[in-house]
Amino acid sequence: MWKRIRALIGTSIAALGLAGCGAGGPQLPAQDDAATIGRDKQVFVEALKPRAEGRPVVAVLALNEGTEMTDLLLPYAVLQRAGVAEVRIVAPRAGRVSLYPALMEVDGAQDMASFDRMHPSGADYVIVPAMRTDDDPAVTGWLQRQARQGARMVGVCSGARVLGRAGLLDGRRFAGHWYDRSTLLRRHPGATYVPNRRYVVDRGIATTTGITASVPTMLALVEAIGGRQRAQALASELGVAGWEPAHDSAPFKLDAGRAWTYVVDKAAFWRDERWRVEVQEGSDDIALALAADAWTRTGRVSVAASASGPVRLKSGLLLAAQPVDGGAPRVPLSPALRPVQQLDLTLCEIAERYGPARRDRVMQEMEYPRPGNACERAASARS
Template structure:
């Protein structure tokens, strides 16, 4: 389904759903620790597969863990998809898989040490689920980012376990998978070899938690300082995330204001910071006012070696250039929200922060346009 049609279907589902999507609350906790890495199969470094689905995979869920773990330089990290070639991202951009699942199996028949599963539109795809189950059977630790947890659940790996996901999907998860204990009030949940995280922006802290499990707290702290992230604990107040009447009106108003829609172009070049790029593009593409495209003459490698496939749109009428904020990568999301507020108002910035489950001062803004 084209991205704009998918966003419209999500828009309609939000407008028709008048309930607040929260499962039974869980008591706040200070932290959850991922077990320290234990080498297997004579490997000197762990093998980490970051799994997406070629047709539609959530951008930040996939790119941020890949970028953080590659930047940490503590493992062999591979971008994996069922088919070789392009992975179409939601709500913007495209990247290329390093390797297909079949190619991964040929290279690493003993399986991955860690499998990171991004949220995908086709989260019950039979090939995807079969490969996830196979990796679990080979002893991989599984990490579902945001609603990547649906793939773990569809694979039958969460029965009797504790888990979490995006705040908005709480009721849906509870209804579909009642044998799982769904928790709130935390950025991520660790249940032995199964790890799950809350909404999109939780990809940053849970990835650092994995760095700490593999290489220790000092390395995780060094990387957090570089990224500009003050904390990667599981502490989280999910009660701050709820849709109010003003949010529905903002969403509908933005979608219906066709005359005010815009196409934003991000010029990209080799070595671009893929974490900052993903956070910026993802945020702007969630306003229901903007389409975000990348511009370059050919596919290129990002700072961490991910192959970005540009949209190759150059200087078309009505398009506006969008720049990525300077400074540590994690600050890109804060800067993107500020830019969105300037362009479309604080209510739209709040709507984006809700979708990304990102603690932000804009959550206090509930005034419809």
Template sequence: MFPALSIEINTSLDDFDNLHPEGSDLVIVPAIHNAENKTIIHWIQNQYERGATIVGICDGVWTLGYAGLLKNKHATGHWYSKEKLSNVFSDTIWIRNKRYVQDKNIITTTGVTASIPVSLALVESIAGTKKAKEMATELGVTHWDAHHNSEGFYLDWQQYITAAKNLIFFWNYERIGISMYEGMDEISLALVADAYSRTYRSKTVAITNGNRPVLTKSGIKFVSEMEEGEKIQIHSQIEIPKQKKAFDQLVHTLVEIEKKFGRTTKRFVATQIEFPID
């Protein structure tokens, strides 16, 4: 997720190793600011050696590459990074037009929205098609195959100009509050916060009751970035309905971004997350 909301971490890699000395079954690697972090790379390598399946989401593929896990493997990555990836990891076979690629126990994906179909594919492989369909229905997704049109994602001159204007004209920057509540769906939350944070015109802020931490449906603890008693200007506030499915919430968010910031900004966001729009 693009830098947006803040979470509280209650455990560490060492804690995990102490609890599960046999290693993990599955390791999800998101995009990491320092993809060459030696501690993380060493831990991933150890999990891989113990038989874990390693999944690199979006630019998480960089960390897999630096860990040496992509050598002579088929892989994919975010469209914007493909050329650099192929130059740095020339011994990897880079695949286009696939949202996710599996080569034995290494899985890589394109942009961050590919995390949904690849997750459903993993569920299907573990628990069967029926369970995957049930989860797809909950998310509002109709299919999770790997088909993808990589060629359709690029930044045109309009998007470059819009991104520059949005970044430079800081006085138009908006702070958007997201109302947080106990048990909220973190997938919808992540998609909304990520999309708004990619406009270069806005930042999302967690709005909680009394600035207290909030536990989501799966037990992730989100914390308010505001100190107790602190008041900051919120230009608009978003409510994420419990009944709205995550995929539908993303589509709705892109529509709202277009209303607020214009169609080119909407396209700019969709291009970053590799999400096809009309």
């Protein structure tokens, strides 16, 4: 309890301190005409094309004590479905990885030492999610070794902070979650923030905006490895119209009103309802992660996976689960939707239950630029 209170105080101070702050430091203007966007996408794809023949190795990095669930599950699931690379979750210790913000865990991580023995030349690509702490020595040291061996890195969302701790943002252009912008520029004064781009690459180090940028970024990586046709087919399967880098950064900021609401919500953690999401063999990782992540970020719900025992998700990952009180509210998942469409439906359900303001707060945290008529489209797709 006291650990949670201390963490809350620190987070609250940070939120209030960032309210009203500009990005500070150097920024590059981003041109938003179609030709420039197309060129930026092609630059990203070309920069991440395989350097050698054969099936590339992708390490999705995790911290056993806590890794952001969507940042971890979505890249892993998208790349597994693409079938263009050998994909492994790698962590300091083998076995279980705790996820946040939902109360879930996955099994099957390979420890760094055994990965290094299996792949002495290093990974071809390393995906770096947000982690509970951004300066774990084992993680930082391993990233530095992988970079020296030539691995290309993709920092998803606040994974940019982890890359920064390893010294891999210095002197580079970067994206990153909007909340981290000032922190990253303060820590890395030689780095340059690029607005209005979901993903950016600079000399082998790629970074993305907030949580929901993981799917378009992974589709761009799939295009780099397996070609545009494979990426297009996968995008259709996932329910994604495109994976261009264009992004409007302007709405994503923390003003004083939003900061105060955030602090009040976090302070009232005792109001959390315990919800369950029912999972079974073959449950879709992407839909599960997006829905559980979004509901948890309302500040009113904590979500746990409910099943009679561990279940194998569609990607092959083993999700730890146990029975949850049948009286607990259930997170609604719609199997009729394509995986990424689940987020639109979830946001509409959040607005119905808690109001549009709370839905908008979730969208801010997930840095999700929801297009108009999303509720109607999600309802139509479900029917």
